[in-house]
Amino acid sequence: MSAHPIYKNGTLMLRLFYMLILLLPSFAVYAEEIILDANESPPFWSKDLPHQGLGGEIIQAISQQSGLKSRINFLPLKRLRDNSKNNDLGNPLFYMANQDFSAIIPIASYRVSFFYYQPNHTKTITLDLLQNLQKYNIGVLEGTLTKHSYFAEQDISFETSYSQTSLFKKLKHGRIDLVLAIDLVAINTINQLFPEQTEKFKQLKLPNSISPIAIMIAEEQSNAENIASQYRQGLKQIIANGQYLQILKKHYYSYIPKDWLSNLERFKQLYAFDSYE
Amino acid sequence: MKHVNLYFILLALLLSSTANATGPRVSPSLISTASDIYTIKLPPFVDPGNQYACYLGEVVYSVLHEQKIDAVLTGLPLQSMVKYYLLNDNALGALSPYLHLTVSQKKDLIIIPIDTVNESYYYYKPNHPDGLAWKGKLKRLSGLRFGTIKGDVVEKYKQAGIKIKLSRIDVLIKKLVVNEVDFVRLPDLTVAWYVGKQFADQKDNFIKMPTPAGNLPLAIMFNKKHPQGQINADKFKQGLDKLKSGGQFQQIQLQYIN
Numbered sequence: 001m002s003a004h005p006i007y008k009n010g011t012l013m014l015r016l017f018y019m020l021i022l023l024l025p026s027f028a029v030y031a032e033e034i035i036l037d038a039n040e041s042p043p044f045w046s047k048d049l050p051h052q053g054l055g056g057e058i059i060q061a062i063s064q065q066s067g068l069k070s071r072i073n074f075l076p077l078k079r080l081r082d083n084s085k086n087n088d089l090g091n092p093l094f095y096m097a098n099q100d101f102s103a104i105i106p107i108a109s110y111r112v113s114f115f116y117y118q119p120n121h122t123k124t125i126t127l128d129l130l131q132n133l134q135k136y137n138i139g140v141l142e143g144t145l146t147k148h149s150y151f152a153e154q155d156i157s158f159e160t161s162y163s164q165t166s167l168f169k170k171l172k173h174g175r176i177d178l179v180l181a182i183d184l185v186a187i188n189t190i191n192q193l194f195p196e197q198t199e200k201f202k203q204l205k206l207p208n209s210i211s212p213i214a215i216m217i218a219e220e221q222s223n224a225e226n227i228a229s230q231y232r233q234g235l236k237q238i239i240a241n242g243q244y245l246q247i248l249k250k251h252y253y254s255y256i257p258k259d260w261l262s263n264l265e266r267f268k269q270l271y272a273f274d275s276y277e
Numbered sequence: 278m279k280h281v282n283l284y285f286i287l288l289a290l291l292l293s294s295t296a297n298a299t300g301p302r303v304s305p306s307l308i309s310t311a312s313d314i315y316t317i318k319l320p321p322f323v324d325p326g327n328q329y330a331c332y333l334g335e336v337v338y339s340v341l342h343e344q345k346i347d348a349v350l351t352g353l354p355l356q357s358m359v360k361y362y363l364l365n366d367n368a369l370g371a372l373s374p375y376l377h378l379t380v381s382q383k384k385d386l387i388i389i390p391i392d393t394v395n396e397s398y399y400y401y402k403p404n405h406p407d408g409l410a411w412k413g414k415l416k417r418l419s420g421l422r423f424g425t426i427k428g429d430v431v432e433k434y435k436q437a438g439i440k441i442k443l444s445r446i447d448v449l450i451k452k453l454v455v456n457e458v459d460f461v462r463l464p465d466l467t468v469a470w471y472v473g474k475q476f477a478d479q480k481d482n483f484i485k486m487p488t489p490a491g492n493l494p495l496a497i498m499f500n501k502k503h504p505q506g507q508i509n510a511d512k513f514k515q516g517l518d519k520l521k522s523g524g525q526f527q528q529i530q531l532q533y534i535n
Contacts, residue, residue, distance in 0.1 A: 092354075096355070114308075208307055
């Protein structure tokens with residue numbers, strides 16, 4: 001019995017061997033597990049939610065599409081901020097003051113809105129309220145206020161609470177006039193607390209409130225450039241094949257903001273600093 | 278809004294954290310009529326975390342307050358982001374450090390000069406015991422690593438054969454010490470500020486090259502494309518003139534510059 005031609009041809013074998021060696025680095029990128037650190041920020045990131053939340057599901061889909069192996073590691077916020085060599089997930093502005101990143105890839109966004117309970121007000125509240133916020137008692141989460149002095153000068157006062165649940169209960173009972181909250185968090189909190197009255201809670205979308213949710217690749221991450229490129233490509237593909245929209249629908253139902261994708265593109269440009277070097 | 282499943286009930290119970298990294302940041306520009314004037318951090322001239330206690334912060338807020346201009350200084354981590362908001366989003370204005378705008382980019386801006394400060398090249402003596410000197414020719418620093426902020430214009434350094442290392446301003450001086458960069462270019466007062474904060478016991482190790490690197494203009498720029506841009510620029514000019522003629526400006530300047 002004669003040998004298969006391939007075994008007769010030593011040159012061919014050698015070529016195949018070299019090709020394999022050349023391909024190894026790219027296989028290494030795919031094989032490496034990329035650890036992405038996040039802190040509990042439901043419904044965007046949570047170890048207790050299906051797919052680890054909205055952001056978690058997008059990460060899974062992008063990774064699957066691009067062949068990357070990603071794992072979300074949940075840590076307290078202070079530890080995330082103190083660590084300046086890790087990959088992060090969330091709003092880049094929370095991290096960029098303490099860490100240089102190789103790449104920032106916006107994958108979603110969130111909006112902050114005012115919410116009020118219509119039965120407590122005789123008139124519809126409009127965004128004109130920004131001209132005279134002094135009239136209102138505004139509820140916010142403890143720890144989210146910046147530049148207190150500006151608000152004090154403007155005579156704008158806030159009532160803070162440690163939970164969204166508490167804020168929306170106060171809103172319903174008329175102890176505060178407005179709650180300032182992330183739209184998705186508020187929608188879910190209202191649904192949970194007052195399922196029969198959701199229509200009575202009104203939302204005033206703030207025009208300057210859209211913030212990005214991003215994958216931030218540390219400068220210390222090996223193959224950072226390749227990984228960032230793979231994530232970007234994966235995101236592009238899941239947007240194109242409709243998977244991205246399906247994920248959004250699970251969380252936003254029929255309330256997906258119309259300008260979602262254009263904002264994503266805007267954030268992509270805003271954080272395109274990695275091309276500078 | 279539709280009803281939620283058990284997971285959302287559970288998550289609502291979990292919403293007790295005080296702040297998280299995907300959360301609201303309640304700033305004046307979010308919920309008031311105040312417009313943003315964007316800036317990067319460059320202490321002691323601009324320090325977004327300590328806005329009322331920095332040179333430009335005190336000057337700008339004094340004028341804004343006096344002239345009743347509804348605006349706030351908003352710090353951003355990258356110079357490229359300041360440029361993006363100013364040029365693409367038509368923000369009300371920005372402070373000038375390191376924006377390096379082209380003539381066409383300046384076309385729709387009203388630039389109001391506030392001051393000018395000296396910049397120098399600095400190195401860390403233990404890493405260069407024989408000293409470094411550029412003597413007005415960057416080629417003398419060829420092969421070395423220049424540390425600067427992300428978004429800086431670095432073409433002339435590249436042309437001189439200098440390697441570029443981009444970083445946040447907060448760690449530039451640290452990078453000199455750990456020998457990740459050979460020299461930096463910064464205002465003298467900024468180097469003094471960071472060395473005082475980060476390496477107070479090593480002041481003598483940070484050496485300024487004898488030939489000055491140049492001047493850094495400190496200015497505020499208003500955007501003509503913003504609905505209030507021209508009006509606020511006029512008001513600001515008036516207010517700055519008043520601040521100068523009343524002697525307040527000189528007092529603030531003296532406090533930070535001398």
